[in-house]
Amino acid sequence: MCLAVPGKVVEWREREPPFASALVEFGGVQRSVNMACMTDVDLGDYVLVHAGIAISRIDPDEAARVWATLEQIDLDEMEIGDRGDTVVDEE
Amino acid sequence: MSVPSKSIACPVPASPRDDCVTLAHGEGGRLTHRLISERILPAMANEFLDDLGDAASLPRCEGPLAMSTDSFVVSPLFFPGGDIGSLAVHGTVNDLAVSGARPLWISLGLIIEEGLPIATLERVLSSIAKAARRSGVRVVTGDTKVVPRGAADKLFINTAGIGEKITPSPPGPTALEPGDEIIVTGPIGRHGMAVMASREGLEFESPPTSDSAPLVDAVEKLREAGVPIRAMRDATRGGLAAVLQEWAEASQMTLSIDEERLPVTPEVRGLCEVLGIDAVHVANEGTMVVAVPRGSTGDALRALQSVAETAHAKCIGEVGPRSLAAVVVRRALGRQVPLDEPLGAPLPRIC
């Protein structure tokens, strides 16, 4: 289910939901995307678009942080049970 | 008997609309003649057509001939990079070219839905004329029919083409051998995505441009360079994948391609990601697949890259003994996985 593709916001066209929309660039093509669920993103931000609607903003800092941890993975040093961003502890 | 004077009311038929094609244009009378002589002939003018006979008389050829036919029903009629007219010429011309023939003459059959604006018809006709000039063929005979609204979708075109064989036909996919290499002559999926992005309900800005183009010069260059060709096909419906599947079936070999090496433009790439479609399954109209023995790949690429239409030719894979599937693709992980074989044309998906 749920193909969603990251695209770059290049131009705001309408600010008011439910018609809020922006021009978003995917690779070499652009399309008008509904922004009613993401009204406060900035130009240059990347949003995740599903069925013509932006459903989230991709957080570049978080992406970089996770990327760094992935690249640092070292089999010998890894502790079993290191859960990263776990939100629920086993109780 | 005296000629009726103007004062006598006479049931004059309402004058037919002249801004669009009507059924009367196809009924063989004066309107048909006018449509042909005023709209079609001037666009196509050549000595074979000017006779307006029931058949074109063509000069003798030295060698054997090749003949091919194709029908074109694209919707919308106009899309970025082409239209139904240029498509109808390039499609037939390319079928002849990949069979080792130099295209010479084509026929033109128009099936027009009543109500088609004359201006639209003229735009298509001028595109046909331009594409024919570019491909080095002449439209030597034709036919026009008008059908009631709903019996066709605006305009259908059939073309048949005759070409003179300048090289024997490539031996074809049954001749494929392990070690042969597979070349694609340009970025894939451009035509299908250009058409899809132009359809109502899927509008994209800055959509891809169709690759619709004649491959005559490219084939000619391959011949001049003396490249031994095992198989050659224009990758139309079903895209690159359909050609590879067909070749793999015919040869009982496994054809393997590298995803990383597949040429795809940023526009096609973006659109394919958004719509969940794989560019290998999308139609091309001016891009072919060529298989050559390993040692000839460099020569083939140099020949192809010297022609504008195939300037971005690339080697994308190779032929090997039959292994896990007919066609396999090497993706990011380095593992070869079987290439999907869709049931029909790819549809945009959300899941």
Place this chain on the structure above:
Amino acid sequence: MRYVDEYRQPELCQKLIAEILQLATRRWTIMEVCGGQTHGLLRYGIDIELKEAVRLIHGPGCPVCVTSLESIDFATQLARRPDVVLASFGDMLRVPGSRENLLQVRADGGNVQIVYSPLDAVDFAASHPEQQVVFFAVGFETTTPATALAVHQAAQRGLDNFSLLVSHVRVLPAMEMLMASKDSSVQGFLGAGHVCTVAGYQCYKEFVREHRVPVVVTGFEPVDLLSGILECVRQLEGGEAAVCNRYSRSALAEGNRQALDIVDDVYEICDQAWRGLGTIPDGGLQLREQWTRFDATKRFTQLDLPVIESTQCRSGDVLTGHIKPVECEFFSSTCTPESPMGAPMVSAEGACAAYHRYAGDLSQQTV
């Protein structure tokens, strides 16, 4: 493309694969709920790479497979009406109904329009006032903001020729149903990243606590999938069960508040029939009272034709992971993508169709 290409990087994928293989002391059974993840796993051959460490069960997260037969039958009926244009995602056109699919209806003269977005269907309705436009609103939580927005837009534009045939489904109740089954072999879940992007993942806390299975929110690119599986295996090896987010660049614990508000305004939770699985309590959404004027089931009468599901198709057993597609006696013999007996043989994400593609090399399959 940024946030796509880097997550397909071969070296990192290989490292993650090596890590998972090294970490696993036994073979774990993990279900990816989402059909998009199934697609990615098979497309890159990840299931095969990991077969020593992980048995992946392709779950019921594909609207093509689980959209109820009643809805599909109604959609085909609507598309046959001369006054109706049925607008749909391309996915649904080949899904078999009791008698026919939407492609066949279209071939017969029915008006079926493929759209990329439900909002395109609203535009279509606005520019074709003489026709009734019905959008076939299928999909999981991810898709619900789009169809809810379509209702808001249609209302503000005063369109009385637009309606929805709603068949939305919710992931969590389906996961509950899977775990409630006594013989469930699932030991861990890859949470559907895009569902969580909209709906958040706090809602899995109770689930994890109750069933003691890890739920790892996971993305769709190879690096995302592998990193989700790695975390799941790591928890399983450590005897833990927690909700963990491995798609943190997009998914937040609380989800997308703006999207959820819009969805909540338009829809309410209802029991929902899932194809192959039966009715799941709280398993779907329906339009709230104040929006029923956009409900196609209220606007049009449904012909009383019997719903005919193959009694032999074992799609329910496949979707719940009780059998592998190859264990079904009809697999690839009477049931093929060309003539499917059930929905999982239809879509690219459908477990049966995915297995069918590998038919040339059964030994490679992760049975």
